[in-house]
Amino acid sequence: MSLKISQNVNLAEYTSWLVGGNADNFCLPKTLDDLKEAISFAKDKNLKITILGGGTNVLVSDDGIEGLTICLRRLSKISSFEKDGRLHIEALSGTAKSELLKTFLKQKLAPALFLAGLPGDVGGGVVMNAGVAEAFVPREFMDFVDWVEVLTLDLQTIRLQKNQLNVKYRHTDGWQPHIIVNVGMSWPLENDPTILDKVRETNKIRLSKQPLDMPSCGSVFKNPEGHKAAQLIDSTGLKGYRVGDAQVSLKHANFIVNLEKATAKNIWDVITHVQKTVEKEKGVKLTTEVVKLGRW
Numbered sequence: 686m687s688l689k690i691s692q693n694v695n696l697a698e699y700t701s702w703l704v705g706g707n708a709d710n711f712c713l714p715k716t717l718d719d720l721k722e723a724i725s726f727a728k729d730k731n732l733k734i735t736i737l738g739g740g741t742n743v744l745v746s747d748d749g750i751e752g753l754t755i756c757l758r759r760l761s762k763i764s765s766f767e768k769d770g771r772l773h774i775e776a777l778s779g780t781a782k783s784e785l786l787k788t789f790l791k792q793k794l795a796p797a798l799f800l801a802g803l804p805g806d807v808g809g810g811v812v813m814n815a816g817v818a819e820a821f822v823p824r825e826f827m828d829f830v831d832w833v834e835v836l837t838l839d840l841q842t843i844r845l846q847k848n849q850l851n852v853k854y855r856h857t858d859g860w861q862p863h864i865i866v867n868v869g870m871s872w873p874l875e876n877d878p879t880i881l882d883k884v885r886e887t888n889k890i891r892l893s894k895q896p897l898d899m900p901s902c903g904s905v906f907k908n909p910e911g912h913k914a915a916q917l918i919d920s921t922g923l924k925g926y927r928v929g930d931a932q933v934s935l936k937h938a939n940f941i942v943n944l945e946k947a948t949a950k951n952i953w954d955v956i957t958h959v960q961k962t963v964e965k966e967k968g969v970k971l972t973t974e975v976v977k978l979g980r981w
């Protein structure tokens with residue numbers, strides 16, 4: 686067996702919130718064969734599998750994750766070619782979105798602007814259908830995805846076309862219960878000579894509006910229909926609300942930051958307090974964008 690599977694690995698360093706307990710079993714596959722080994726290991730021992738991409742939209746329990754946690758960030762490879770007036774890109778799911786940005790940027794294509802400052806991996810981008818508030822085109826990750834390849838628990842690879850998936854606001858369904866391993870994307874070769882300036886400007890705006898110097902998972906809550914979650918939270922006076930070292934950001938009300946030693950429980954307590962307060966004072970239910978993983 687060439688894949689290393691370790692026990693009791695602390696997951697905090699694999700999440701952008703820098704919180705969470707240990708994975709009972711943990712591995713970082715670099716190839717599809719490694720990933721197949723990991724799945725076989727879990728099947729032999731009857732372990733539940735949990736997938737971690739870039740860890741930028743998850744809240745891992747302080748009590749850790751049971752079974753086998755597979756972190757895909759080393760399953761990374763990107764290639765591209767031009768055909769029929771479009772740039773086609775194929776990326777393994779652990780490829781960082783920043784690598785994808787560079788590939789679009791080389792050709793001065795619009796998805797580079799959408800990807801500016803968007804963390805995490807390509808697979809996480811598909812699952813979360815990551816999106817931005819600005820009226821960019823494209824504006825959601827799935828806008829430029831053509832197909833995904835999944836690896837089943839029987840170690841079969843299946844290609845699913847986009848029309849076989851159910852694409853929603855901040856979530857894509859239809860690929861479960863498998864693991865997304867490869868993603869095919871494309872965009873018309875319509876070159877925008879000003880794209881690099883626009884990417885720089887977008888990064889500047891993000892830096893001025895978001896607490897990027899502190900650990901967070903980006904926006905915690907989805908925008909309820911007809912509302913902006915950040916505005917609802919701000920108008921209930923919750924900016925700065927704190928439990929332990931978890932705090933509603935003073936800069937952006939939809940971010941919860943880890944001031945230093947926050948626990949996952951601290952963050953969850955802030956989340957539930959925000960939900961209760963906004964529902965009581967504004968009559969609007971906030972649901973989380975962030976995904977809870979592990980023993981809750």
Ligand SMILES: Cc1cc2nc3c(=O)[nH]c(=O)nc-3n(C[C@H](O)[C@H](O)[C@H](O)COP(=O)(O)OP(=O)(O)OC[C@H]3O[C@@H](n4cnc5c(N)ncnc54)[C@H](O)[C@@H]3O)c2cc1C
Pocket residue numbers: 701735736737738739740741742743757778802803804805806807808809810811812813814815816817863864865866897901902903904976
């Ligand atoms: C500073 C900051 C800014 C952010 N800004 C934005 C923003 O503007 N817009 C936005 O939409 N999001 C934003 N986010 C949230 C996050 O970056 C995105 O949702 C991102 O797409 C998540 O990707 P990830 O690889 O980190 O996924 P993870 O957080 O690792 O995983 C998310 C979910 O996907 C599952 N998963 C991941 N990869 C796979 C796979 N290959 N197969 C099956 N399941 C998988 C995981 O099990 C988990 O349930 C921000 C986060 C931060 C920290």
